[in-house]
Amino acid sequence: MATVLSATPGLLKIADLAGTKSFLAQIAAALPAQRQAQLLTQLKLLVDAGVPGGERLRILETLRDTTLEAQHTRSREYWGRPVPFDADTREIFERSIALWRALADAYESLIADMADAAPELAEHAEVVCYRALRCTGFAMTAHNRAYHAVPGALWEQLHRLYAFAESAEVTDTPVAEGEGRSTVNLAYLQIVLAQRANPDSLSLLQMSAVDRVLAQWVSLGKLSAAPVVADREKALAVDLGSAQGARRPKNLSGDNLRYLDLEKIGVQLRQTAIALKTQSPDKLGLGLIPREICEKLILSLHTEWLVPGTGRGDDRKTTAFNVLMSSTIAAMHYNICGKPFAPPDAGLSSRARFEMAGFERVDGPSVGEASARSRTLETWIVVNQSPSGILGKCNNPSSDARLTHNQLLGLVAPNGKTFIGLAQRLLVATDGSIWLGFQLLRTKAQAVAARVSNNDTPYDRALLLDGGPGNNESPTILVSPGTYGPSRILDLHDGQPPRPIRLTALVDSGSNFERATYTAV
Numbered sequence: 001m002a003t004v005l006s007a008t009p010g011l012l013k014i015a016d017l018a019g020t021k022s023f024l025a026q027i028a029a030a031l032p033a034q035r036q037a038q039l040l041t042q043l044k045l046l047v048d049a050g051v052p053g054g055e056r057l058r059i060l061e062t063l064r065d066t067t068l069e070a071q072h073t074r075s076r077e078y079w080g081r082p083v084p085f086d087a088d089t090r091e092i093f094e095r096s097i098a099l100w101r102a103l104a105d106a107y108e109s110l111i112a113d114m115a116d117a118a119p120e121l122a123e124h125a126e127v128v129c130y131r132a133l134r135c136t137g138f139a140m141t142a143h144n145r146a147y148h149a150v151p152g153a154l155w156e157q158l159h160r161l162y163a164f165a166e167s168a169e170v171t172d173t174p175v176a177e178g179e180g181r182s183t184v185n186l187a188y189l190q191i192v193l194a195q196r197a198n199p200d201s202l203s204l205l206q207m208s209a210v211d212r213v214l215a216q217w218v219s220l221g222k223l224s225a226a227p228v229v230a231d232r233e234k235a236l237a238v239d240l241g242s243a244q245g246a247r248r249p250k251n252l253s254g255d256n257l258r259y260l261d262l263e264k265i266g267v268q269l270r271q272t273a274i275a276l277k278t279q280s281p282d283k284l285g286l287g288l289i290p291r292e293i294c295e296k297l298i299l300s301l302h303t304e305w306l307v308p309g310t311g312r313g314d315d316r317k318t319t320a321f322n323v324l325m326s327s328t329i330a331a332m333h334y335n336i337c338g339k340p341f342a343p344p345d346a347g348l349s350s351r352a353r354f355e356m357a358g359f360e361r362v363d364g365p366s367v368g369e370a371s372a373r374s375r376t377l378e379t380w381i382v383v384n385q386s387p388s389g390i391l392g393k394c395n396n397p398s399s400d401a402r403l404t405h406n407q408l409l410g411l412v413a414p415n416g417k418t419f420i421g422l423a424q425r426l427l428v429a430t431d432g433s434i435w436l437g438f439q440l441l442r443t444k445a446q447a448v449a450a451r452v453s454n455n456d457t458p459y460d461r462a463l464l465l466d467g468g469p470g471n472n473e474s475p476t477i478l479v480s481p482g483t484y485g486p487s488r489i490l491d492l493h494d495g496q497p498p499r500p501i502r503l504t505a506l507v508d509s510g511s512n513f514e515r516a517t518y519t520a521v
Contacts, residue, residue, distance in 0.1 A: 003118055004410040021060045024066055031075040033092075036099060039067050043102040053110050053118030057128065060106055064131070067103055071096060071138070079145040080204045082402035082511070083428050093146055104135035104157065106243050111164055126170035130177075130184050133161045142442065144199035144207060147405065148428045152243030159240040162188045163256075187259070190218045192238060195245045200427040200452040203405050206297050209286050213301065215296045216285055220264035228261040234307060236260040248308065266306045273298050295477060316386040324412040325378050327402070329480060329513060332410035333461040335418040337447035343451060343459040344493045380411075380436070389421065389439045397434050407477065408513040409438060420445050420463065420478075422510065441465060443473075446494065450479060453489040453500055463514075464494065476507055484514040489521060 014020040023042065027035045046059065076091040078085065081478060084206040085093060109127045114121045121128065136158045143150045165171045197210045222228075230233040230248045239247075239254035262463040273295065275284055281294040289297075326332055333341060378401045380392040390411075394401065403409075407423045425437025443465040450462040463478040477490075488503045500521040508515045 008030075012049050014042050014046055014059050015049060015051055016055060017058050017062060020062045024063070027259055028065075032070050035066065035070040036095060038075055039063065039070060040095065040099045040102055043099070043106050047102075047106055047109055053113030053121045056106070056113075057070065057121065057124060057452075060103070060131070061127075064103075067099065075142065075145065078142075081146070082273050082404045083147055083426065083434060084397050084401060084432075085146075093142070093148075096142055099141060100135050100139035101154075104132045104139065107132035107135065108157070114277070122168070125168040126165070126173035126184060128173050128337070129161050129168070129170060130175040130182070130187060133158060133165075133184060133191070134189050136161065137187065137194075140191060140195060145204060146428075147200060147221040147426045149200075149430050151430055155243045155245060158191060159238065159242065162258075163240045178260070185223060186218055189221050189223060190214045192246050192260070193221070193262075193305060195217065196236070197301055197427075198304060200435075201300075201425040202297070203293075205287070205289050206293065209281070209289050209294060209297055210301070212286050217268045220268065222261040223447065224259045224261055225257075226259065228259050228263075236262065236305065248271070260305075266302065269298055269302045269306070273302075293444050296305060309345070316384045316391075317382050319382055321382050321414055323380050323382055323414070325380050325392075326410040326412070327407065327512065329463060329478060330461050331406070332408075332418065332420060332445070332463060333447045335410055335412055336445055336463070341449070341461050344498065357497065387440075390443070391425070391436060392436045392438060393433055394433065395433045397432075401434070403434065403436065404511045406510040407434075407509075408510055411438065418445070420465070423506075443467065443476075445478075448477075448495075450477065450490045450491040452483065453491045459493060462492075464492075476515050476517050477501070477503075478513050478515050481509070481512065481514055484509075484516050490518075 013023040013026075023038075027038050030038070039211060043063075046056065051059070074092055074096050078089050078096070081089050082307070084090075085380050101451060107128055110118075110121055110127075114125065114128075136154055140150045140154055140158075143154075164183065165188075171185045171188075172183050174183060193214055194210060197207075199207055199210075202210070227235060227237075227249070235249050236246050237249045237252055237259045238245065238259045240256040240258060241254050242252075249257065249259075272284060272286075276291055276295050276298065281287060281289045282293060286294055293295075326335060330341065376491050378394050380394045383391045383393050385391070403423060403426060405423060405426050409421055409423055411419045411421065413419065419440055420443075421438045424438055424439040425435070427435045429435060429520040446464040446466075448464050449459040451457055451459045460480060462480075465476045465478065467473040467475050477492075483490075484503055484506050486503070489500050490503065491498050492501050501518045502521050503516045503518050505517045507517060
């Protein structure tokens with residue numbers, strides 16, 4: 001293992017530029033987790049060490065690339081992980097957030113020096129504001145990718161930094177960023193719009209597509225102290241004195257508003273929606289994202305950024321009742337049919353029959369016991385509902401509640417009826433409660449057994465879904481991840497003699513399911 005510096009409080013190794021370079025050389029061979037811990041310790045010590053402002057800026061600029069590399073490497077260990085986090089993932093997440101905030105705070109601390117001990121720093125006001133603002137934005141992004149709510153303190157810091165840049169008249173002064181240049185204005189607008197895209201309802205792939213959209217088009221947007229859209233229902237603004245992001249002006253009461261001029265971005269969104277009919281998202285610079293998902297994303301961005309009220313077709317009504325939630329096909333199967341799974345043994349090898357004797361595995365509990373134990377995930381409160389979905393909340397999620405975006409879930413209503421759907425909005429609030437937007441699959445579900453044909457593997461639980469209201473869609477089957485294959489044959493057992501079906505197309509997939517269309521063989 002590489003030798004790294006001690007994290008003993010008071011051991012500042014970056015008191016000057018030479019010491020900083022030596023420190024970076026010492027941690028170069030360390031693991032990302034060790035580099036991250038050492039950088040966090042040193043940044044916290046630097047702010048309290050009384051290092052002159054000019055030297056502190058040079059130190060921060062020297063540390064920046066290594067810090068960004070360590071942070072982005074560690075991000076892979078918590079982005080998109082099931083929530084609530086286990087202890088190890090939570091530690092990685094919290095340390096990553098702490099480092100982003102420590103770097104932002106270190107840059108912001110230089111602003112006070114401009115008016116006091118180091119007035120010469122005013123010549124670098126655009127760099128100081130831009131770097132601090134970007135680090136604050138990185139902390140917000142880290143929350144988004146972990147499906148955690150962005151704390152109000154980050155919004156307050158972001159607005160505070162932008163307001164200072166305005167007063168210093170450096171919002172449009174170019175700052176070196178990688179191989180290009182940017183400005184405080186562009187960075188601020190990009191962060192505001194990224195947060196306005198409703199990241200808690202997006203997959204990581206969709207969030208990446210939003211980043212690509214903004215990287216291409218954010219320069220087409222503007223910020224103004226005066227309204228730029230006459231219709232307050234369609235206008236979008238931020239209150240620099242608030243702890244929130246962009247909202248419709250009718251919902252704002254502050255006197256320090258900045259209005260977003262997004263007309264040219266709207267033109268690009270509409271042109272992209274048309275182009276997607278004939279061109280792939282990747283060719284349009286939006287990444288390797290399926291066309292249908294990309295089309296829905298572009299429509300959603302148009303709704304959130306420009307024209308409100310077009311994204312939801314169903315009226316929602318406030319309510320309050322408890323439901324039981326399950327997160328495995330096994331549990332949903334049990335809730336639907338009301339009895340433990342009894343897999344048919346037709347065609348099993350002698351070894352398989354032995355293991356399935358009495359419906360028990362030799363290496364585990366009985367299937368009936370396993371079904372009963374996994375029957376419900378949590379008790380949730382339904383906050384509001386519509387014909388197509390619900391918004392639920394769990395105030396005290398247990399460690400067993402492991403939720404991911406686009407996860408298949410089952411809800412058992414107070415009347416005992418089971419509903420199947422997908423997690424389309426996921427957010428861990430600052431108080432630890434979890435909010436879940438549940439999109440109902442408005443089809444009838446039948447509990448069946450299925451297995452890959454010509455295979456000694458035993459039957460497993462599956463769910464058949466009809467074509468939905470009016471039967472205007474093809475029937476589908478829900479199976480465990482890894483089951484689907486193009487034209488794969490499954491043996492289906494639904495209480496009648498087993499029959500073969502052929503999988504024809506993968507409709508959707510998530511962490512705990514695959515949904516495919518099928519035909520009879």
